[in-house]
Amino acid sequence: MRVLVLGGDGFCGWPTSLYLSDHGHDITIVDNLSRRKIDVELEVDSLTPIRPISQRLAAWQEVSDRTIGFVNLDLATDYDALVALLLELRPDAIVHFAEQRAAPYSMRTQQTKRYTVDNNVRGTHNLLTALVETGLDVSLVHLGTMGVYGYGWSGSAPIPEGYLAVKVPTPDGELEREILHPANPGSVYHLTKTLDQLLFSFYAKNDGLRITDLHQGIVWGTQTDQTARDERLINRFDYDGDYGTVLNRFLMQAAIGHPLTMHGTGGQTRAFIHIRDTVRCIEIAINNPPESGDKVLVRNQVTETHRLLDLAKMIGDMTGSEIAYLPNPRLEADENDLIVRNDQFLALGLQPTTLSEGLLEEITEIAGRYRHRVDPHKIIARSVWRAGMETSADLMAEVPQQ
Amino acid sequence: MRVLVLGGDGFCGWPTSLYLSDHGHDITIVDNLSRRKIDVELEVDSLTPIRPISQRLAAWQEVSDRTIGFVNLDLATDYDALVALLLELRPDAIVHFAEQRAAPYSMRTQQTKRYTVDNNVRGTHNLLTALVETGLDVSLVHLGTMGVYGYGWSGSAPIPEGYLAVKVPTPDGELEREILHPANPGSVYHLTKTLDQLLFSFYAKNDGLRITDLHQGIVWGTQTDQTARDERLINRFDYDGDYGTVLNRFLMQAAIGHPLTMHGTGGQTRAFIHIRDTVRCIEIAINNPPESGDKVLVRNQVTETHRLLDLAKMIGDMTGSEIAYLPNPRLEADENDLIVRNDQFLALGLQPTTLSEGLLEEITEIAGRYRHRVDPHKIIARSVWRAGMETSADLMAEVPQQ
Numbered sequence: 001m002r003v004l005v006l007g008g009d010g011f012c013g014w015p016t017s018l019y020l021s022d023h024g025h026d027i028t029i030v031d032n033l034s035r036r037k038i039d040v041e042l043e044v045d046s047l048t049p050i051r052p053i054s055q056r057l058a059a060w061q062e063v064s065d066r067t068i069g070f071v072n073l074d075l076a077t078d079y080d081a082l083v084a085l086l087l088e089l090r091p092d093a094i095v096h097f098a099e100q101r102a103a104p105y106s107m108r109t110q111q112t113k114r115y116t117v118d119n120n121v122r123g124t125h126n127l128l129t130a131l132v133e134t135g136l137d138v139s140l141v142h143l144g145t146m147g148v149y150g151y152g153w154s155g156s157a158p159i160p161e162g163y164l165a166v167k168v169p170t171p172d173g174e175l176e177r178e179i180l181h182p183a184n185p186g187s188v189y190h191l192t193k194t195l196d197q198l199l200f201s202f203y204a205k206n207d208g209l210r211i212t213d214l215h216q217g218i219v220w221g222t223q224t225d226q227t228a229r230d231e232r233l234i235n236r237f238d239y240d241g242d243y244g245t246v247l248n249r250f251l252m253q254a255a256i257g258h259p260l261t262m263h264g265t266g267g268q269t270r271a272f273i274h275i276r277d278t279v280r281c282i283e284i285a286i287n288n289p290p291e292s293g294d295k296v297l298v299r300n301q302v303t304e305t306h307r308l309l310d311l312a313k314m315i316g317d318m319t320g321s322e323i324a325y326l327p328n329p330r331l332e333a334d335e336n337d338l339i340v341r342n343d344q345f346l347a348l349g350l351q352p353t354t355l356s357e358g359l360l361e362e363i364t365e366i367a368g369r370y371r372h373r374v375d376p377h378k379i380i381a382r383s384v385w386r387a388g389m390e391t392s393a394d395l396m397a398e399v400p401q402q
Numbered sequence: 403m404r405v406l407v408l409g410g411d412g413f414c415g416w417p418t419s420l421y422l423s424d425h426g427h428d429i430t431i432v433d434n435l436s437r438r439k440i441d442v443e444l445e446v447d448s449l450t451p452i453r454p455i456s457q458r459l460a461a462w463q464e465v466s467d468r469t470i471g472f473v474n475l476d477l478a479t480d481y482d483a484l485v486a487l488l489l490e491l492r493p494d495a496i497v498h499f500a501e502q503r504a505a506p507y508s509m510r511t512q513q514t515k516r517y518t519v520d521n522n523v524r525g526t527h528n529l530l531t532a533l534v535e536t537g538l539d540v541s542l543v544h545l546g547t548m549g550v551y552g553y554g555w556s557g558s559a560p561i562p563e564g565y566l567a568v569k570v571p572t573p574d575g576e577l578e579r580e581i582l583h584p585a586n587p588g589s590v591y592h593l594t595k596t597l598d599q600l601l602f603s604f605y606a607k608n609d610g611l612r613i614t615d616l617h618q619g620i621v622w623g624t625q626t627d628q629t630a631r632d633e634r635l636i637n638r639f640d641y642d643g644d645y646g647t648v649l650n651r652f653l654m655q656a657a658i659g660h661p662l663t664m665h666g667t668g669g670q671t672r673a674f675i676h677i678r679d680t681v682r683c684i685e686i687a688i689n690n691p692p693e694s695g696d697k698v699l700v701r702n703q704v705t706e707t708h709r710l711l712d713l714a715k716m717i718g719d720m721t722g723s724e725i726a727y728l729p730n731p732r733l734e735a736d737e738n739d740l741i742v743r744n745d746q747f748l749a750l751g752l753q754p755t756t757l758s759e760g761l762l763e764e765i766t767e768i769a770g771r772y773r774h775r776v777d778p779h780k781i782i783a784r785s786v787w788r789a790g791m792e793t794s795a796d797l798m799a800e801v802p803q804q
Contacts, residue, residue, distance in 0.1 A: 079516065110531040114481065117527045121597075125519045129512040132789075154579070157572040166568040167576070170559040174569070177556070182581045183600055191604045195523070195597050198585055202593045206733055206787060331608055385608060387537075 002026045002089060003286060006075060006127070007097030008068075009053050010035045011236050012143065012219060012278055016095060018226035018233065019279035020286075021066050028069035028089055029053070031098070034119075035236075038105065038243075044378045046236035047252060047370045048222060059232035075123030082126060086134045093286040096142045098123055099192065103147070104329070104383035105242040106189035113188045120192035121199075128203045137210075139289030141282065142200065144215040145193045146271045146302060150184025151336040158339040162213065162298020186332055187385070200296045208292040212285050216278065217271030217302035217340075220247040221358050222366045224276050235275065237366055239374065241381030247272060249379075250312055251359065254319040255367030256374055256400040261392075263381060264328030266309025267335030271302035274353040284348045300342045303352035314355075319363065327390040329381055371400045404428045404491060405688060408477060408529070409499030410470075411455050412437045413638050414545065414621060414680055418497060420628035420635065421681035422688075423468050430471035430491055431455070433500070436521075437638075440507065440645075446780045448638035449654060449772045450624060461634035477525030484528060488536045495688040498544045500525055501594065505549070506731070506785035507644040508591035515590045522594035523601075530605045539612075541691030543684060544602065546617040547595045548673045548704060552586025553738040560741040564615065564700020588734055589787070602698045610694040614687050618680065619673030619704035619742075622649040623760050624768045626678050637677065639768055641776065643783030649674060651781070652714055653761065656721040657769030658776055658802040663794075665783060666730030668711025669737030673704035676755040686750045702744045705754035716757075721765065729792040731783055773802045 003020055007013040008029030021027045033053070039045055051059070057068050073081050075098050099120040100106065106116040124142070131138060149159050164181045167174045180201065183194035196213070203209045227235045238244045239252040250260050273281075281301045290297040312323050376396040384391060405422055409415040410431030423429045435455070441447055453461070459470050475483050477500050501522040502508065508518040526544070533540060551561050566583045569576045582603065585596035598615070605611045629637045640646045641654040652662050675683075683703045692699040714725050778798040786793060 110535045113531050114524075114528060117601075118524055121523050122516075122520055126516060129515050133512045154570055155572060155577055156574075157570065157577065164570065166570055166581075168556055168559065168566065168568055170557060172558075175557055175559065177584075179568075179581075179584045182579075183603075185600075185604055188604070191600060194600050198587075198593060198596050198600070199519075201585075202587060202590070387534075 001092045004091040004094045006030045013097040015224040032074040044240045048234045048237040093139045102243045103187035103189040108383045139210045141212045141285045144213045147190035212297045214301040217273045221274040240378040251362045252367040254321045256371045259324035260312045265334045269338040271305045299344045305338045326392040329384040331385045403494045406493040406496045408432045415499040417626040434476040446642045450636045450639040495541045504645045505589035505591040510785045541612045543614045543687045546615045549592035614699045616703040619675045623676040642780040653764045654769040656723045658773045661724045661726035662714045667736045671740040701746045707740045728794040731786040733787045
């Protein structure tokens with residue numbers, strides 16, 4: 001299959017590109033390197049020593065004897081180039097990771113809020129109109145987020161796969177209707193994914209575009225079978241307060257002797273998935289697209305749910321790390337339940353990597369090995385949801401020794 | 403009250419500005435004149451001879467002895483200027499009309515789809531972040547559309563005022579939840595108003611912004627008490643296939659002896675409001691804003707509903723005009739019921755102008771008086787919802803005589 005991976009240089013996009021290439025697909029990465037440029041802006045770097053994209057691609061060719069194409073293009077601003085590229089490559093599937101994906105970053109300043117909305121909405125909408133304009137029969141797979149559902153909206157009821165059956169009162173009784181699960185985003189980043197849902201819904205209906213929206217949980221883990229083959233292929237590992245995801249941050253903190261930073265009570269329950277399962281899910285999604293005329297196909301890309309405090313305690317028990325309770329910069333409930341339906345992926349053959357399997361490998365092989373690359377002043381999360389909210393001082397001042 | 407009217411040079415914005423000024427409010431219009439520029443692009447002009455904004459404002463000062471300010475600014479691109487303006491003027495209320503507002507225009511080409519999304523979403527989001535950044539205590543009144551609800555979604559049940567009470571099944575029984583009415587937009591233009599709803603909902607929740615969203619029906623009529631005081635104040639009247647609204651188009655067609663253009667069966671039912679009631683509703687809205695911390699206040703700004711065929715027959719009976727049945731360029735149901743709740747505005751004192759009161763005035767005083775300004779080649783609607791859909795040839799070739 002000819003597959004375009006938009007955002008293929010990022011944390012999910014890079015291992016997806018390698019996995020699909022390794023499994024015989026013909027891959028072209030489209031990326032404007034924005035994630036690396038935001039690292040420059042934030043004065044932080046991946047804990048793991050990621051190589052420039054050209055070195056990554058050369059190393060992959062050396063290791064696998066397979067070629068991955070690369071085009072540096074900004075979806076939000078280079079519309080004509082996007083159309084030309086689609087007509088030249090005529091992909092069978094497009095995997096769309098090319099959106100600003102950190103909630104804390106999206107809440108840092110009015111400027112980052114505006115960037116997140118402008119970049120994500122324009123990029124995604126340009127892609128949709130480009131598909132209409134070119135008339136290509138291509139299946140689009142987009143990375144959404146569990147955050148579109150929010151937390152606690154339906155009490156203890158399981159979160160369905162995208163659509164919710166409800167009863168609507170009428171003068172004569174009630175109607176049954178299937179609706180898109182009500183949007184309940186917790187940040188500007190999550191908000192953009194709820195906007196995407198409406199864009200997709202319209203273009204599926206009006207133009208018959210074939211769209212799958214994957215509502216992914218929090219990704220943890222670093223390496224896949226492919227990225228582990230050569231150090232030059234290593235995946236990025238974000239540990240900073242904006243881009244680091246909670247479990248990876250705990251693992252890094254445990255490895256360097258930093259307290260595990262618990263923002264709020266820890267009663268928040270979240271959904272997780274290992275990066276190895278992310279890449280498998282993407283392949284399942286491109287192999288099982290909807291038909292033209294179908295509504296948007298929504299799948300929940302998660303394998304486990306955990307309370308954050310339970311995660312911290314588990315890692316504390318394994319490593320002796322203490323937990324530091326810090327102010328919560330997010331406007332969210334102290335506690336929530338979370339049950340998520342993921343029947344579709346399980347039925348299509350996904351065999352999840354469970355948390356208990358991968359944790360130690362991460363601590364020793366990734367966080368432990370690259371601990372000398374940590375900047376301790378980047379660990380505390382300082383983006384706040386409203387101006388003036390409380391934050392914490394640094395808990396560690398010295399760079400850990402190798 | 404100090405009021406900023408964004409889009410105050412347009413069809414609704416101009417009479418609103420004059421009405422509010424006439425009622426003692428201190429008005430500043432912000433407009434980038436995009437509506438006039440789109441006329442240039444489409445090679446069409448208002449049927450009524452609208453004056454340049456500076457002449458309009460000078461005439462208003464002459465007639466009323468009141469001053470209206472004007473700032474030429476693009477919400478979507480001039481963010482810093484917007485922030486500076488807000489800090490300088492410190493308005494009590496902002497009325498936001500500044501979005502591309504024609505469904506057919508939004509569906510013309512991929513370029514107009516992209517413009518509509520980029521302009522509307524960025525402009526509205528910039529406004530929201532500017533309100534957060536400045537910290538001003540200002541109430542925002544936005545013009546939405548009845549089209550966010552779509553047609554026929556809830557069968558014959560009345561369309562509520564923004565929110566819908568539904569029952570959600572749970573493992574133990576069912577929950578009652580109030581949700582934003584599911585979005586069901588029929589064009590890219592309507593789609594942008596559904597995106598706006600999610601933006602508003604987030605910023606009301608996260609930042610306590612005070613927002614009213616007015617879901618307006620199709621506006622008809624041209625003049626208000628204020629715009630009628632001097633011909634230099636006349637409001638615009640769009641008759642073309644992109645910007646002309648259906649009832650105004652019928653009135654113009656009757657006045658020039660053109661068949662009444664019925665796209666589809668005419669079984670479509672739509673909601674209407676006279677421009678005189680639009681301006682009253684805006685004043686009611688700025689006088690009755692929500693509190694900080696409230697959810698977005700949604701009001702349905704409509705006064706009557708009619709089947710399009712009934713409207714055409716009514717005008718045909720009054721004038722002898724025939725009805726021409728043309729292909730429908732929209733992807734929509736042939737027929738729909740429509741009952742709309744508008745209890746809030748009625749309770750707050752709105753006394754509607756009914757269709758039967760204003761029709762003849764429009765035909766004689768507006769369409770009849772300016773009939774020589776019609777370009778008959780602009781009457782047929784030719785924007786189609788999908789490439790290749792059928793359209794009609796012109797039905798009239800000669801410019802009508804004065």
